[in-house]
Amino acid sequence: MVEWTDFERATIADIFSKMQYEVVGPAALARCLIVYPWTQRYFGNFGNLYNAAAISGNPMVAKHGTTILHGLDRAVKNMDDIKATYTELSVLHSEKLHVDPDNFKLLSDCLTIVVAAQLGNDFTGEVQAAFQKFLAVVVSSLGRQYH
Amino acid sequence: MTTLTAKDKDAVRTFWAKVSGKEEDIGTDAVARMLAVYPQTKTYFAHWKDLSPSSPSARKHGITVMKGVADAVSKIDDLKGGLLTLSELHAFTLRVDPANFKILSHCLLVVLSIKFPNDFTPEAHVALDKFLAAVALALAEKYR
Numbered sequence: 001m002v003e004w005t006d007f008e009r010a011t012i013a014d015i016f017s018k019m020q021y022e023v024v025g026p027a028a029l030a031r032c033l034i035v036y037p038w039t040q041r042y043f044g045n046f047g048n049l050y051n052a053a054a055i056s057g058n059p060m061v062a063k064h065g066t067t068i069l070h071g072l073d074r075a076v077k078n079m080d081d082i083k084a085t086y087t088e089l090s091v092l093h094s095e096k097l098h099v100d101p102d103n104f105k106l107l108s109d110c111l112t113i114v115v116a117a118q119l120g121n122d123f124t125g126e127v128q129a130a131f132q133k134f135l136a137v138v139v140s141s142l143g144r145q146y147h
Numbered sequence: 148m149t150t151l152t153a154k155d156k157d158a159v160r161t162f163w164a165k166v167s168g169k170e171e172d173i174g175t176d177a178v179a180r181m182l183a184v185y186p187q188t189k190t191y192f193a194h195w196k197d198l199s200p201s202s203p204s205a206r207k208h209g210i211t212v213m214k215g216v217a218d219a220v221s222k223i224d225d226l227k228g229g230l231l232t233l234s235e236l237h238a239f240t241l242r243v244d245p246a247n248f249k250i251l252s253h254c255l256l257v258v259l260s261i262k263f264p265n266d267f268t269p270e271a272h273v274a275l276d277k278f279l280a281a282v283a284l285a286l287a288e289k290y291r
Contacts, residue, residue: 034269035276052270109253113272116257117264125176125183125200128257132184 002137004079011130015115016076021069022062024114029065030056031110032103039103068107075138083141090145101143108135151274151281156223158274163220165266166259173258174213175206180254188247212251219282226285238289245290248283255279 033040034052046061048054055061071089078085093099112132116123123131151159166173179200181188195204215233222229237243256275260267267275 031269031272035273052268052273056269112253113257113260113267117260117267120261120264123257123261125180128180129184 008130025065025069026062028111028114032107086141094146104139155274159278170213175209176258177255178209230285234289245287252279
């Protein structure tokens with residue numbers, strides 16, 4: 001089981017209580033598709049992903065980015081058993097979506113960078129450590145049902 | 148991985164012009180974050196008296212590292228040749244596992260994102276990510 005300090009719990013709760021889902025979600029997914037273009041392989045039906053401007057302005061990307069970010073809410077509410085929380089989602093990503101689990105890390109790095117820009121100097125090293133630890137647990141849980 | 152296109156190099160040089168003057172702050176913040184977020188990196192600094200992210204040793208090291216990155220920008224047209232000496236240092240003396248270059252690169256990008264929220268666009272991000280990956284590759288050149 002993952003041990004969380006009081007600081008880590010408070011930090012995660014705080015970040016998500018202030019989260020602008022419709023800004024951060026789309027920005028993080030767009031950045032992932034731009035910085036790591038091979039991730040576009042999973043979005044063949046999203047229309048125009050030809051360049052950074054197209055990706056950033058694509059409404060399907062925006063909608064999906066928001067969806068993904070809200071997907072983290074359940075982990076925020078169940079920090080003591082993120083593994084169980086994401087069992088079904090893990091199966092979905094493996095069996096149905098066939099997403100290479102390495103991609104979860106790429107998206108989580110982009111999310112970290114976008115949240116950093118949002119929080120500015122409040123995103124201290126300690127806050128970054130807590131946030132990245134949380135994302136690492138999520139990423140690990142999502143990769144657990146792959147066989 | 149890949150070679151840097153002319154567009155990439157332009158983007159890196161343009162962005163770096165904005166960084167000018169803030170290198171020390173950026174370097175110290177990046178190294179501090181690396182030590183805080185990836186504690187396993189502290190294993191390379193067991194000889195420091197104070198391993199805390201805000202220690203004088205960490206600050207000094209951040210400045211050193213950043214000077215290297217700035218130097219790499221000026222040698223962007225031939226990173227392998229330009230970073231030869233640094234590669235030998237990292238290969239034979241420091242023996243830093245190259246996986247750590249990725250870690251420090253990520254921390255650097257986080258700092259740039261915080262300090263330049265408007266300039267660190269997705270386009271700048273991809274160019275800098277490619278650049279730092281190329282620097283890492285050049286640094287690992289002499290490893291084996």
